[in-house]
Amino acid sequence: MSGRRVAVLGATGLVGREMLLTLEQRNFPVSELVPLASERSEGKKVTFRGEEVTVRAVKEDSFKDVDIALFSAGGKTSKRWAPVAAASGATVVDNSSAWRMDPEVPLIVPEINPGDVKLAEKKGIIANPNCSTIQAVVVLYPLHKAAGLKYINISTYQSVAGTGKAAIESLRDGSKAALAGEGYDEKVYPHGIAFNLLPHIGPFDGEGISEEEWKMVNESRKIMHLPELRVSGITVRVPIFRCHGESVTAQFERPITPDEARAVLSKAPGVVVRDEPKSAEYPLPLDVAGTDDVCVGRIRRDTGLDNALAMWVVGDNLRKGAALNAVQVAELLL
Incomplete structure (x- = not known):
């Protein structure tokens, strides 16, 4: 070559x-x-x-x-x-x-x-x-091929690495100041990120939907060639340095059990299934950081929708993202 x-x-x-x-x-x-x-x-x-x-x-x-x-x-x-x-x-x-x-x-x-x-x-x-879109669709698309994806709701828990080096420094400095009982002037986000959660990634439109949330909607549809796919959710910045977590609810055209989903995802490229919650085995940002695969666990029947599954997805936003x-x-x- x-x-x-x-x-x-x-x-x-x-x-x-x-x-x-x-x-x-x-x-x-x-x-x-x-x-x-x-x-x-x-x-x-x-x-x-x-x-x-x-x-x-x-x-x-x-x-x-x-x-x-x-x-x-x-x-x-x-x-x-x-x-x-x-x-x-x-x-x-x-x-x-x-x-x-x-x-x-x-x-x-x-x-x-x-x-x-x-x-x-x-x-x-x-x-x-977008980094959050990538890790979601890598998991969702194999399930779509198996059961026909109809609707997804995604809540993201996004690390500060998605904002850049200044945000990493801000989290580090803000955490030190908070632990020392000192004040800190946040320079990157609209509010302090240390020991905090910010439901604010990108500007908001007139309906209060953030730019990051629209990315999840529009990019998912384009990548998977599903222009009518219904997508909703919220994107949140969390005080961790690296990796994004996502709580995903997916509704399908046909029934699919958690065991069937695990079997599908265990064969999917770029996906690792870690799903033994009784043994406290599920994806964690500290474990996933620096790795290439998207990890999924806590796969279970959704308690509110028919033909739906809920799951927990973690990926390194600097790597696969x-x-x-x-x-x-x-x-x-x-």
């Missing part, structure tokens, strides 16, 4: 560094790495395959002869530079929300809709879904 010239825009951020690690761990055929970032990060060093590589400031000619460009630098940056990269001949895999709902841009989770990669020919851009999914998409391009 011939090597590819791979650019990573946002190489110094949490997800960018995780992308570099994932490329290395999966032995992606990188002939040359081009780490890119804003001007303020120019000259910094990142490590790839045991060697330090100098970060360059992104410019008009940064993507010359680049085959694949992995973006993790925010929606505004992506809108500016993804078309430039694509015009230079690169295929962009973008981790921001900038392109996800563009009808000419595929939104891909490789375990679900790998065939949509062909749609990238239109704009040269592939969108990486971002970097790993992007690299898997890049592997499809090979």
Whole structure:
């Protein structure tokens, strides 16, 4: 297999560094790495395959002869530079929300809709879904194929890593201050995150539905090719450093028992079943952090809906929720 010239825009951020690690761990055929970032990060060093590589400031000619460009630098940056990269001949895999709902841009989770990669020919851009959406649909889609998904309700418990390095520092500093009985000025969230829960991820619309909640609705439908799927829920930021948890209720067209669901999910790619609640065996963020699979447990009959199951889903938002999914998409391009 011939090597590819791979650019990573946002190489110094949490997800960018995780992308570099994932490329290395999966032995992606990188002939040359081009780490890119804003001007303020120019000259910094990142490590790839045991060697330090100098970060360059992104410019008009940064993507010359680049085959694949992995973006993790925010929606505004992506809108500016993804078309430039694509015009230079690169295929962009973008981790921001900038392109996800563009009808000419595929939104891909490789375990679900790998065939949509062909749609990238239109704009040269592939969108990486929202982290919470990815881990939910990886579990839900195999069950949909077995019993016909009709409705889902998802409550998320999202770590501060989803906001970036500043949020991790804020949680750490706020926790120290709270334990010391001292005050703390929260700089990242609208309220202090330490020892707190914030039902507020992204701006609210006129109905009080948050941007993150709409992502769960619209992206789930697009990825699974279920435009009429009913989706509801709430997204909550919680004071943990890494991994997202989700309480998921799924209603189906046909009956499906918890045992049948476990059998289906035990064979599903990218899914691990941990479901022995009587032995206190269920997915935990501390166990899942740094791993690639989405873990599911507490699978049980829902007590309020017919033909419905409830379950608990945990995934590493920096791995499968971002970097790993992007690299898997890049592997499809090979």
